[in-house]
Amino acid sequence: MSKGKPLKNPIITALETRISANHFDAGKVMSDDQVEELIRLATCAPSAYNLQNWRFIAVRSPDAKARLQAASYGQAKVSEAAVTVIVCGQLPTHMDLEERLRPSVEAGFMPHEMAAAWTRAAERDFRGNPQRQRDEAIRTATLGAAFLMFAAEAYGLVSCPMVGFDPSTVMSEFGLAANEIPVVLVAVGSSGDGNWPQKPRLPVSQILETV
Amino acid sequence: MSKGKPLKNPIITALETRISANHFDAGKVMSDDQVEELIRLATCAPSAYNLQNWRFIAVRSPDAKARLQAASYGQAKVSEAAVTVIVCGQLPTHMDLEERLRPSVEAGFMPHEMAAAWTRAAERDFRGNPQRQRDEAIRTATLGAAFLMFAAEAYGLVSCPMVGFDPSTVMSEFGLAANEIPVVLVAVGSSGDGNWPQKPRLPVSQILETV
Secondary structure, three states: OOOOOOOOOHHHHHHHHOOEOOOEOOOOOOOHHHHHHHHHHHOOOOOHHHOOOEEEEEEOOHHHHHHHHHOOOOOOHHHHOOEEEEEEEEOOOHHHHHHHHHHHHHOOOOOHHHHHHHHHHHHHHHOOOHHHHHHHHHHHHHHHHHHHHHHHHHOOOEEEEEOOOOHHHHHHHOOOOOOEEEEEEEEEEOEOOOOOOOOOOOOHHHHEEEO | OOOOOOOOOHHHHHHHHOOEOOOEOOOOOOOHHHHHHHHHHHOOOOOHHHOOOEEEEEEOOHHHHHHHHHOOOOOOHHHHOOEEEEEEEEOOOHHHHHHHHHHHHHOOOOOHHHHHHHHHHHHHHHOOOHHHHHHHHHHHHHHHHHHHHHHHHHOOOEEEEEOOOOHHHHHHHOOOOOOEEEEEEEEEEOEOOOOOOOOOOOOHHHHEEEO
């Protein structure tokens, strides 16, 4: 090893080798603790004002998987993955913020007046602005989904973010509230056979502008 | 070391310790190569159909930073960070897909018929559906932003995703096209003094439902 290349940073390796898996080992199950650990790490994602306007529905039972698969145009990976998580974004409101920020105030690093100012700013941003609320719900849930994908990588699992589903069916089948949007599904489990490598990307010169 | 705790997986450490930095070391600059490397890793993020409907504007010059800071309610970190990236989502269209998938077909793992089927599916999803297009642009850009944040972690840098800016000013000042949405800014640089730890999160039991 001494003359070999230096080991690459594990985060870079994860970024470069992560795939959107199409095939899972349906025989591998996941414990409650493992699912909770993945979701805990997903919630390390940032959200505007630390609102944490997300909810995660872990679809694990055969019956629930069958219902979600039917709502996802029959895609088998929904059922073959050990768990498929419905990542829901919630329309943000300033009214939740005081309670969300209280732990930061009590931990001593956020001044109380700052929490009050953030609440006023959130009201200015979101109140009476349904498009901004929807955008924010999608951003927050997508950040949670990305962190969930990285949590899966950390445990040697594969994942697949999916947007091919019927939102209204998912909402009714899984009891989403009126202020919740099913933003993305993330299937997580052990890799099956036949997954592709990460698909080629456009060269950086085509998507980067420097000013 | 032999009796110490085992080293934690570096990805888990990154998830748990990443912060949304408010303070950057304004004296630290970044090379062109370093910025390109961060953006290359950001584009390892997944996107629906591998559409890669994103564009990244790296704001680095004092003049451009001043204009972006003015569009971001004067937030100093926009200028203090070595680079603040405007992550743009593009309204997706099936018309781009054949060209995007060609490298996967040429690499030999995607059958040509599958690329054609994906193009038809993307047309079904997006054509004449502006809300779905907007949602998808926000999802894609947010995934790119999340991967950019992880790329920063890999290089020992800190980052801050920001949604506190005026979208129409950003669009006009930085020449976004009509089909582009400025979804999130990501400030990246060396940490300054006085950043907070990661803010407390809700307990998993409050945000996870298992079915």
